[in-house]
Amino acid sequence: MIKEILVPVDGSAYDSKTIEFAAEISRQNGASIHLVHVVRKTTIPKGLEAYIRSEGIDETPQSLTLEVLGKGVIQAAADKAKDKAIKKVETAVLNGDPAEEIISYVENNYIDMVIMGGEGLGSVASKVCRQVNKTCVIVRKEPLEGKRILLVDDDLDVLETLEEILSEYETVRASTFYEAKGLLEKEPFDIAILDIMGVDGFKLLDLAGEKKVLSIMLTANALSIESTLKSFGKGAASYVPKERMAHITTYLNDVMEAKEKGMHFWSRWIERFGDFYNKRFGVEAKDLEKEISS
Numbered sequence: 001m002i003k004e005i006l007v008p009v010d011g012s013a014y015d016s017k018t019i020e021f022a023a024e025i026s027r028q029n030g031a032s033i034h035l036v037h038v039v040r041k042t043t044i045p046k047g048l049e050a051y052i053r054s055e056g057i058d059e060t061p062q063s064l065t066l067e068v069l070g071k072g073v074i075q076a077a078a079d080k081a082k083d084k085a086i087k088k089v090e091t092a093v094l095n096g097d098p099a100e101e102i103i104s105y106v107e108n109n110y111i112d113m114v115i116m117g118g119e120g121l122g123s124v125a126s127k128v129c130r131q132v133n134k135t136c137v138i139v140r141k142e143p144l145e146g147k148r149i150l151l152v153d154d155d156l157d158v159l160e161t162l163e164e165i166l167s168e169y170e171t172v173r174a175s176t177f178y179e180a181k182g183l184l185e186k187e188p189f190d191i192a193i194l195d196i197m198g199v200d201g202f203k204l205l206d207l208a209g210e211k212k213v214l215s216i217m218l219t220a221n222a223l224s225i226e227s228t229l230k231s232f233g234k235g236a237a238s239y240v241p242k243e244r245m246a247h248i249t250t251y252l253n254d255v256m257e258a259k260e261k262g263m264h265f266w267s268r269w270i271e272r273f274g275d276f277y278n279k280r281f282g283v284e285a286k287d288l289e290k291e292i293s294s
Contacts, residue, residue, distance in 0.1 A: 002029040002135070006111045008036050008102050008124075011073035014117040016080055018139045022115045023084035031112070032088035033081060036105055037073045038098040099127040106132045115139060143256030144169060144249065147190035152180040153218070154198030158242070162193065165248055180204050189213045191252060196222040202234060209235045214255055218242055225281055225288075232292045237265040241276070266292045 007022045009015045022033050074091045081089045094101040102124070106114060111134055116125040118140040129136035151162045151173045159173045172187070174180035177200040184192070184207050192208045194201040196219040208215045217231045220242040231239045237255045240248065254268040266289070274285030 002031050002112045004034065004109065004111045004113075005031050006034045006036060006102070006106060006109070006114045007077075008038065008098070008114075008116055008128075009073060009077040010037065010117075011076065012117070014139075014141065015077055017141070018115050018117045019077065019080045019086075020084060021137070021139050023081070023086050025113065025115070026086055026088070032090060033086050034105070034109060034111065035074060035077045035081060035089060035091045036094060036102065037077070037092075038094045038096065038101045040096070040098065098124045099131075102128050103131050106134060113137065117141075142253060143260060144253045147252075147256065148172070148188060149252075150174065150180065150183060150189045150192040150213070152192065152199050152201070152204060153195040155195070158195070158218075158245070161245065162248065165246065166252075175199075177204065181207060184208060184211055184213065191216065191255070193218050193248070193252075195219060196227065196231075202230070205231070205234050205236055214259065216240060216248075216251065216255065218245065218248070223280075225277075225283060225291075228277075228288075229291055232266055238269050239273075244273075244276075264293070 002025060005022050005025060007018055009018070025031065026033055071093065074093050078089060078091055092105070094105065102114070105111070113135040114128060114132060115137045116128065116139070118125055118138040125138050129138060147169060149166060149169055149171045151159055151171055153159050153162075154175055156175060159175065163171055163173065172183060172189070174183055180194075180199060181204065183189075184204070189211070190213065192204070192213050192215045194204050194208070194215055194217055196202065196217055201217060201219070205215050205217070214237045215235070216238040217236050218240050219227065223241050228239050237258075238251050240251055251272065254272070255265060258265050258268055270285055270289045274288065277283050277288055278285065
């Protein structure tokens with residue numbers, strides 16, 4: 001039974017994700033959550049230390065500095081926990097090596113589970129999870145998170161559907177070739193989702209390639225083996241039939257993950273669409289892969 005959950009925080013935007021995950025576990029188990037921020041050992045300038053003592057402040061210079069450095073981070077985390085309706089929250093600001101202090105806190109406070117972000121705390125999370133004899137969860141960032149996406153289609157219903165599906169992310173829409181061209185030339189994007197037939201998608205694919213924008217071709221009327229091969233040949237990262245549009249977030253994450261890992265974009269695409277192409281066009285996945293990679 002999970003009764004005590006430790007969530008180390010570091011003041012990064014990633015704290016929200018770990019606290020949200022911890023909140024769900026807390027609700028399921030009625031568990032308390034411990035929010036801990038570790039301030040690395042800091043050398044206090046002699047002038048500041050002398051000033052603190054001269055003012056007759058009771059706290060030691062070290063404890064006062066610790067409070068100043070850690071109070072803002074831990075208070076922000078506590079506010080996030082409150083927003084998630086977590087009822088049982090304890091907070092602590094510690095001083096020292098982050099991994100060592102977190103491990104010590106686990107051992108001394110009967111912690112059952114540790115939930116850490118895999119981004120902000122980085123190597124600290126890996127060290128803690130290797131050394132604590134408790135359930136340890138590293139909450140990782142989705143590959144698509146934080147990306148700016150251009151949506152291009154002449155069908156307004158398609159644009160509205162894509163915006164709804166991708167509502168968690170920043171999207172910009174365009175319904176004509178020239179509107180999309182202007183946006184690609186003037187604004188930064190990470191990904192472009194391009195219709196083919198209605199907006200001269202292949203020309204936009206060339207322009208997106210020049211701008212180093214990853215392109216996903218989304219089509220209904222242009223769905224064919226020839227169009228698929230042409231898209232990949234011109235540098236598209238993926239090719240998605242509109243009837244599969246409901247899963248566009250999955251396909252976009254596939255693309256971003258492939259980019260991060262240095263993989264061929266089509267390798268995961270073959271896994272997703274091999275059976276679809278076999279049923280629709282009677283082509284084997286291995287033959288399709290051979291054509292795309294050649």
